[in-house]
Amino acid sequence: MTSTADAELHREPAIRLQGIEKSYKELHVLKGVDFEVAPGSIFALLGSNGAGKTTIVRILSTLLRPDAGTATVEGFDVTAEPVRVRESVSLTGQFAAVDEILTGRENLVLVAKLRHLKAPGQVADELLARFNLTDAGSRKVSTYSGGMRRRLDIAMSLIGQPKVIFLDEPTTGLDPEARIDVWKVVKELAEQGTTVLLTTQYLDEAEQLADRIAVLHQGRIIANGTLAELKKLLPPAKVEYVEKQPTLEDIFLTLVGNNGKDES
Amino acid sequence: MSSHFFTDTSVLLGRSMRHILRSADTIITTAITPIAMMLLFVYVLGGAIQTGTDKYVNYLLPGIMLIAIASGIAYTAVRLFTDLKGGIFERFHSMPIARSSVLWAHVLTSLVANALTVVIIVAVGLLMGFRTSAGVLAWLAVAGILALFTLALTWVAVLAGLSAKSVDGAAGFSYPLIFLPFISSAFVPTNTMPSAVRYFAEHQPVTSIVNTIQDLFAQRPVGNDIWIALAWCLGILVLGYVFAMSSYRRKIS
Numbered sequence: 001m002t003s004t005a006d007a008e009l010h011r012e013p014a015i016r017l018q019g020i021e022k023s024y025k026e027l028h029v030l031k032g033v034d035f036e037v038a039p040g041s042i043f044a045l046l047g048s049n050g051a052g053k054t055t056i057v058r059i060l061s062t063l064l065r066p067d068a069g070t071a072t073v074e075g076f077d078v079t080a081e082p083v084r085v086r087e088s089v090s091l092t093g094q095f096a097a098v099d100e101i102l103t104g105r106e107n108l109v110l111v112a113k114l115r116h117l118k119a120p121g122q123v124a125d126e127l128l129a130r131f132n133l134t135d136a137g138s139r140k141v142s143t144y145s146g147g148m149r150r151r152l153d154i155a156m157s158l159i160g161q162p163k164v165i166f167l168d169e170p171t172t173g174l175d176p177e178a179r180i181d182v183w184k185v186v187k188e189l190a191e192q193g194t195t196v197l198l199t200t201q202y203l204d205e206a207e208q209l210a211d212r213i214a215v216l217h218q219g220r221i222i223a224n225g226t227l228a229e230l231k232k233l234l235p236p237a238k239v240e241y242v243e244k245q246p247t248l249e250d251i252f253l254t255l256v257g258n259n260g261k262d263e264s
Numbered sequence: 265m266s267s268h269f270f271t272d273t274s275v276l277l278g279r280s281m282r283h284i285l286r287s288a289d290t291i292i293t294t295a296i297t298p299i300a301m302m303l304l305f306v307y308v309l310g311g312a313i314q315t316g317t318d319k320y321v322n323y324l325l326p327g328i329m330l331i332a333i334a335s336g337i338a339y340t341a342v343r344l345f346t347d348l349k350g351g352i353f354e355r356f357h358s359m360p361i362a363r364s365s366v367l368w369a370h371v372l373t374s375l376v377a378n379a380l381t382v383v384i385i386v387a388v389g390l391l392m393g394f395r396t397s398a399g400v401l402a403w404l405a406v407a408g409i410l411a412l413f414t415l416a417l418t419w420v421a422v423l424a425g426l427s428a429k430s431v432d433g434a435a436g437f438s439y440p441l442i443f444l445p446f447i448s449s450a451f452v453p454t455n456t457m458p459s460a461v462r463y464f465a466e467h468q469p470v471t472s473i474v475n476t477i478q479d480l481f482a483q484r485p486v487g488n489d490i491w492i493a494l495a496w497c498l499g500i501l502v503l504g505y506v507f508a509m510s511s512y513r514r515k516i517s
Binding site: 058062063089091094099100 | 268271272275276279282283286287350351352354355356357358359360361516
């Protein structure tokens with residue numbers, strides 16, 4: 001590889017949407033969505049409930065066909081070459097898609113086998129260790145806490161080293177510590193060169209993680225840029241003196257020791 | 265069809281079989297209710313029932329097997345419904361696997377699980393005095409008809425699992441199927457029934473299947489019943505498959 005700047009210039013976007021439209025019966029959810037995501041970056045899609053974030057993720061992961069427009073992932077068209085797209089992506093849906101009756105390790109082995117990897121057991125053990133689930137690995141997933149379930153869910157998505165990962169509201173319903181765990185994983189992924197598209201309704205999550213943020217509103221992208229660019233959309237900040245109060249999250253994390261582990 | 269169809273299907277079959285073996289109640293429930301019914305009918309009511317056979321259990325066993333299968337396939341609908349609701353179905357579908365193997369694994373699981381249940385029921389039947397002089401061919405014919413009956417109802421179950429709005433809905437469609445054997449030749453010969461009931465009993469699928477299996481076990485000639493039974497099973501199979509697949513395609517498009 002040449003210098004990063006050079007590579008950035010010449011590489012195709014990892015994800016590209018042009019004029020994507022989708023309706024459910026009368027409901028026109030997406031009215032022409034365009035955006036691009038650079039390889040290896042974290043892109044946050046921000047929007048309120050029902051804005052159509054999940055619809056975009058489902059189109060990109062080939063679960064849903066768009067009514068109009070084109071979408072490509074790693075250069076492959078989602079409707080023309082869905083199989084190639086599926087080879088490049090991994091989806092972590094809004095609700096942890098784990099098998100409750102199997103153990104954590106069996107879940108990982110299952111996905112590794114379905115991805116036709118050579119040593120499914122070894123892959124599973126490595127991921128259990130990486131996600132602090134080694135001790136819980138032999139327990140049924142139905143006994144896991146919400147945070148553990150989400151970690152397992154993300155671990156399952158990483159099997160086979162997909163180039164692009166979709167995270168649909170990855171921290172909804174998680175407690176603050178589990179949330180920070182997920183953030184850490186997302187940052188690590190991007191550092192290793194994985195492209196991450198995440199949807200969220202939490203503004204601070206987008207602020208914390210994303211290289212670029214797009215706001216989806218009433219079926220269209222109404223803003224798209226880096227955090228700094230988005231801040232410029234508003235009038236320049238006034239300087240005010242405000243006493244810095246710790247947030248409740250700061251207090252909670254100090255009280256519980258902020259070690260980000262839940263070994264329940 | 266992808267080159268991974270067989271490996272993917274067997275991996276997913278292994279998964280569902282683990283579900284069944286882990287929730288022991290699945291096989292036990294599907295076997296115990298019919299067995300309880302068999303005990304009730306043989307030891308309590310059977311003495312008063314005239315079937316023209318030497319032992320009532322010989323007459324009863326085929327119907328009991330059909331009841332077991334009709335209740336067993338409800339679990340297929342529930343398992344499929346749970347996969348759809350839990351999001352794991354979408355996870356599988358967003359992966360580079362043979363997509364159809366997700367559905368086929370559930371169908372094969374249903375065949376294996378119901379076969380296990382039927383084996384348990386036959387074993388209990390033997391303990392209760394069930395005897396047959398049927399040879400290997402007759403047994404194979406019985407197994408074939410039961411497998412076809414299971415497969416046909418399984419596709420109906422797939423349709424129910426795909427279109428249900430709740431777990432109760434996914435399981436509930438099987439209740440009428442479980443009741444069909446009661447209005448058939450499964451428990452008593454149809455010639456004692458009032459004419460309207462008798463007409464229904466003699467023209468619904470269970471009677472022809474029960475008669476065929478009874479004849480095969482007793483080494484009597486099977487007559488037309490076997491063709492009527494096969495026609496019913498194939499008809500239900502084709503309809504179930506077509507509707508299930510169209511519902512499936514709508515789901516994944």
